[in-house]
Amino acid sequence: MVSTRALIESSLLTAIAVVLILISIYVPIFYFVGLFMWPLPLALVQIKHGYKYSLLSLVATTIIVFIFTDPYTALGFAITNGVLGIVLGTMIKRKERAINTIFIMIIVNVISVAISIKLFGLIAGQDYIKLALDEFYKSIDMAKSFYEKMGVQKEVYENIFKAMPPKEMLLMLIPFALFMYGFLSAIITYVLAKGIYSRFGIKLEEIPKFSNWYVPVKLAFSVIILVLIAYILAYLKVKNADAYLLNAMYLMLLTFSINGLAALSFWLNKQNLPKAFRVLILLFVFFSLGNLLFLVGIVDYSLNLRKLDKSRIKDSPK
Known part of the structure; x- marks a missing residue:
């Protein structure tokens, strides 16, 4: 009876996770909100039923997302948000302090995102970050050309873009950027978890x-x-x-x-x-x-x- 209930609850939370991911992907306005909420259903499975069901939920979610999207999206979810959800659920289940939970979440975020970027780069045979920066600086050059054709004085648009650091510097700052993402993601996800889980009778410690x-x-x-x-x-x-x-x-x-x-x-x-x-x-x-x-x-x-x-x-x- 207990295992049947655990299976049903885990299946429902898996379905919620899938719907949340698909809505976030196909309705861009919800993407950034959904991005920080993706780990929450999986974390709830971990809190209520432990590793056995949370890992099954992770595998099922990954497969279903793969069917409806592509292998990169599905694998990216599993490596980043999936692992984060299990870790978050574990920390909450152990009743860890908010500061400890967020600290571990930051570490998991940084490592998992770095692994996924590296893995996707190896699979696709190209550096995604370098490619994105190349496109970004091409768009800046296009904007400068546009302003020039519009007759805007060079000093004006050069002042607009002069604060932009060189591409080489941004490439060197990738580890810092990963840390910033990990920090902000951990804070936002924890705050969302605290608000949502309170409805299930799960109390999380307040962030100072x-x-x-x-x-x-x-x-x-x-x-x-x-x-x-x-x-x-x-x-x-x-x-x-x-x-x-x-x-x-x-x-x-x-x-x-x-x-x-x-x-x-x-x-x-x-x-x-x-x-x-x-x-x-x-x-x-x-x-x-x-x-x-x-x-x-x-x-x-x-x-x-x-x-x-x-x-x-x-x-x-x-």
Whole structure:
């Protein structure tokens, strides 16, 4: 009886997963919402019935998606969203903290997307990322040509595109871009899971308020060590060392800039300003004063100004 119920529930959730994927693919307006929701039905199977049924659900979903789409889409789902769903379900079933669950999801996202890109490249015999960047820069050249034919002064449209980094730099920043995708995807998927699973009586831990985000010592230490290693590799002129250093520097910039933005949010909350006004200030500072945010983040981390890292406060309870 139990196995019959598990099979029926797993089949229904598999059907929901398939419908969600197909709607997202064939109705583009829903694609990005669906992309972050694809792992949720599979995660729910894992929570309720364990690995046996979640793996069966993953195989069934992959086969059905393959029938209605193509092998690349089906395999891509299995490697990225499918694996992520099982991992998410496992973390929730173990009642892991939100921060631990999101951290593991980021790692799974980065690894699975990197594997799928590499695998598809080997199958198709071409580098998809390089191909996409080539097309992107061709479109920029076409836009410049269009503006020129329209009689727009060269200085005007050159100013529009001058902030665009060279293609070689973007290629070197692919690992950082993968991390950014993994980070955003993990956050969004967890938030969606929390809202949807609450309807099934499954309670997930709240993500800390953004103003309470801070850089733990272990994370700061790890990022600084990565930068130092990258510097040493660059000094020794190791192959691709420049790419390692660039990605490490961007990772450090992002880490402490987010910490600086959280510190600013913490201070703005104490001023009792309207929420919409606070959000506008944060957006303006993030997009216009990135270097200042980085410095604020460094100072906030170094002095533990918000006193959020209890491990660094003498005689604090552990």
